[in-house]
Amino acid sequence: MNMSANERVHTDTVTTLDEVNVLSVKQEGRLDGEAVSATVIGRQELENLGVAALKGISDVVPNFYIPDYGSRITSSIYVRGIGARMDQPAVGLNVDNVPFLNKNAFDFDVADIASIEMLRGPQSTLFGRNTIGGLINVSTLSPMRWQGWRIMASGGTGNDWKASVGWYHKGSDRFATALVGSFSYLVGFFRNEFDGDRVDHEISGGLRWKTDWRISPSLYLQNSASASMLRQGGYPYVYVKTGEINYNDTCSYRRFFFNDGLTLRLNHEAFTMTSITSVQHLDDNMTLDQDFLPLPYFTLTQKQRETAITEDLVFNGKTLSEHYSWVAGAFGFYKHLDMEAPVTFKDVGIAELIEKHRNDANPYYPVKWDSRSFTLGSDFTLPTFGVALYHESRFTLSRWHFTLGLRLDFEQTSLSYRSRCNTGYSVDQLQPDGSFLPYAHVGIDIDDSGKLTRRYFNWLPKVSVLYDLDDNGDCNLYATVSKGYKAGGFNTQMFSDVLQQRLMGMMGIGARYDVDDIVGYKPEYSWNYEIGGHFSLPRPRLDIDFSLFYIDCRDQQLTMFPDGTTTGRIMTNAGRTRSLGGELSLLWTPIDRFDVRAGYGFTDARFVRFNNGISDFKGKHLPYAPGNTLFLSAGYSFDLGEKFVREIRIDADMSGTGPIYWNEQNSLRQNFYILPGASVSLSGTHWNLKIWGKNLSDTRYHTFYFLSMGNEFLQKGRPLQIGATLRLNF
């Protein structure tokens, strides 16, 4: 069963009766019939937009922003002012029912995406931890829905090449399987002035095996296993003072990720039970020239190996009456992370960051390091587990729909650490004639270890009411109040700084960190108050969604740069923040073959109470979250009849983002910018060729800002890119 080239998915769930996805299991209906602000993008539109990864829908979804910077380990996501640069994600991600637990794996290419559903606002009652900003549900194409071969090849400027091959086979009405492989290669856009090489090169590949099996009329099984590998450079950071990308040490990121999601659904007279079991394994390695200067200061390597299992047992009550339904479930997970994060100090780093500070304070007795390189070693083991029980009851009274939900969630996370440093230095004594004589030698052998444990218990309620404006439920208004939760954790990135300061302290100089104060950060909580509406008019087709929200956030997790000549990042809890704004989405088909999509999000996110001991940031905008997102697209298809080229389609789009404040002081910001794009595609019976362009205005903009040793760095956004994509489906 081939789907037509123009099949378009509107703002309803795309799941068919032959598939089970976790969102449909728990929401049990069309998303535009729920009290939630959601955007659904179907396969055809994803292909039109050239979306291969989550970053592709940044801005397309209102108030949803994923900056493209660093490497694929840095998949920061911001929704309604809520976001995270590191550690715990603010948005949950499910791919073929597998809840991704590690944010490092969020940025990946997926071939043949059937749909992406993005729910904004906390989804913690049903989906638990780290869905404080929302939930993304990615479903890949099912072999029950499509059979045959799907081949894609794409090339663009920057030597950006992608290819995928998919084989979809339906052996019977009860069994279907698919095997999809993908590959991408990018030479890159940005050069390192130090050696002239491209820094953002990338090579990746993946394999997915998906099976749907209707074992019996009451028992359904779906399994989706995928493995992917990635090798890339990354980190095209521009030193603000020189305007150049210029660093001497190698930067790279490599990742292997495997996941398998097994979904079993059992239909019983009284209920439906769905069991979703997943296994995930991540093995990655990030290496950084952490100073990003053409001088040998220091490098960081971060190796992680994480294995996780999850189990979500969902029960849906059979409708006893047309007025009541319910969903309840139990969720548990365990993940085990082993991490090594050595920082290697090199010649200039030792001279400028250690020896100089010490010798400026005591020039009569200067120190000199024994060797011009040494390592601050940090090893961590982080086992984390959590269990939760949840329930939602849904009541219908005429056109009124009420939902009450509650989740009880417990989580325990531990950190076992070992910090090591073995080095030494000599102390000389200045003589009256200006010469130096040996005074002492100091050997340093630090080997610290310890274990910290944090436990969190949460209750995560949700109340909503929805009113149908018509009998079909195509138009409605809703109001919802829900609580969101983002897990607490440990600042493993600060341990090298702690060790460095410890080392300096042994030399008699430097500020001391109170380890207990900085190694842990608390969970983040929010109350989300929202009103909105969904309007779907049949002819001409017009879908409008709007929402207005107010988020009261406590202990919002923020990435801060510690003062001084440090390179660490510290996750800290801002006292209290608030975010208010709105979203408007529109899908309009005024005439056949012509459609318009628009999305606008406005967010005003500010600190209500946050004083870091140095400055009071009350009233300042939250950094990194854009104030506005805008997306406009229009496409028209020309029907050429029964010819080799049956259809020509022209699409134009533009996305806008900003302003984005880069620091808590709001002294630096990226102004609102617009990136226009366009494509022309030719389609035949079994093929489609698209010529596309992105950032056609070659707009210069920045996607990231940070400090390292007090130096400012920015990353430029990708420049104009033009390419072509060929798809063969047969």
Added chain:
Amino acid sequence: MNKLFPAAMLGVALLFTACDKNDGPESTVKFMVPSYTLATDQTTGAFKVYTATFETEFDQVNGLAEIEADRIALPGDRTISFDADDMPYSIASFTSGYGNTNAYSIVSQYPPLDQGSADITNLNVKLYAGRFWVTNPNIGISELKTTSFFPVISFNSGNYLVRTFWPDATFFGTTTTSFGDPVTNYENKQIGYRVIMNLKDGKNTADVYLLNAKFAEAAPQISVIRLKELPIEFSANGISIKATDKVPDMVMSGNVTGSNGTSDGYVPMPSFTFNEFTFTQTGDLTSATIGYKVAGKYSATFTGSYLPVATK
């Protein structure tokens, strides 16, 4: 943990010392509290420093304390002993000015009902369970680690004023540094002043450690600056330490081997020479004023106390 530790200590003490007499319930806690005393003749100005031990006992059921002192040395080779009973006491929570330390105090709020066996007036007793600074040999700088009791006791007996003092006390307060032209003021509440007195064999010297010393916003923070073997002067007013042109040391910890094969873990720091240094303890000897000039450009004044700060 910080709050629990002193309380747990009291609890352990209770476990070992509580008794249940036949004539009714009674739970008492006894502590033997060593301290130094400075006894001064308010008429002649003569003084005597002595190592005394106070025996304290707390009746937790009735809220009454007893303190007993045996032969505290006074000027002129005299001694004084007393036993004060039935002093009402209370327990309060305290926090030190650094490191989130918590401590409990036991304070006699009223004059003792029984003045004891000696002619004692104006008896004031405070007993703190506090955490003390110890030098961590691994990192060479002081950390709050141990918990112990220390007394703040004063009383009059005739012409004599007797006050306890602590020979290893760390003072916290506000240091204000002035430097430059025009003058810039820099305020720092993180600097601690640890004064370790060596009173054995009449040596009467003190090593003064400046912890987390930082004299200007742009200046480096020095973990520990040591001013070694400064002379102590006792008088009827209290305790004072003075020095001029003293070259301090800075800590260097680890496996330190001096060029001559030995080292005490410190290295001289001529660039931070203390041109002037004065330390004065008066009153009940729990607070101090410190003044100094460093490197010819930083003039600093400090006022602070080694007592924890009451939190409620």
